[in-house]
Amino acid sequence: MEIVAFLAENGPWSWIVAGLVLLALELIVPGGFLVWLGIAGILTGLLTLFQPLPWAVQWAVFGALSLVSILVWLRFSRRRRARDDAGLLNRRTDRFIGHEAVLETPIRDGYGRLALGDTIWRIAGPDLPAGQRIRIVGADGAVLRVEAA
Structure with missing residues (x-):
């Protein structure tokens, strides 16, 4: 119960710390998706730092920001890959x-x-x-x- 009380009292900072942990994990675990989850966590923390939100809304904001950031990255990376002429290498x-x-x-x-x-x-x-x-x-x-x- 102490952990839940701690997270409730320090909600914004727990999101920011969780985002930083996800960014650090991206250095260790390959994949490229933890970056976007980490950024979404940090943005959620910054949002709740200035505008206190209930936990359910914070999770919804985190989920929405995660999906949006991943979709934006996928669109950008596909467009970049299409222009790449690595197919003509060799x-x-x-x-x-x-x-x-x-x-x-x-x-x-x-x-x-x-x-x-x-x-x-x-x-x-x-x-x-x-x-x-x-x-x-x-x-x-x-x-x-x-x-x-």
Whole structure:
């Protein structure tokens, strides 16, 4: 009963301490969700520090803040993951598909070379003169397939 009396007297501080404990646990336990529960606990403590609330309302506020913070994080992380180009990691040629460039040297007998960034790539396509604008349409291994743009 002494614990319940202590929590009743120090409600806001118990929420803040519980939030800090959850944040500390996030350092030990992997998962990434205890951060949001810890933040919700701290915010609940700060809210009850300035506006005393009954215990049932405090738990409801904690639950709502937890759900909102987790949902906001999920939406943010999914949007960030969609923009990430890690899917093209170790597939450098796929990054250039659709890219347009101008030939510095002609394509002869179906093969030539093209400088893209800091790399000179071998290209394959129809015979084209230097100065021709080309579009990269695919790749066969480390050889970029091109066509006239």
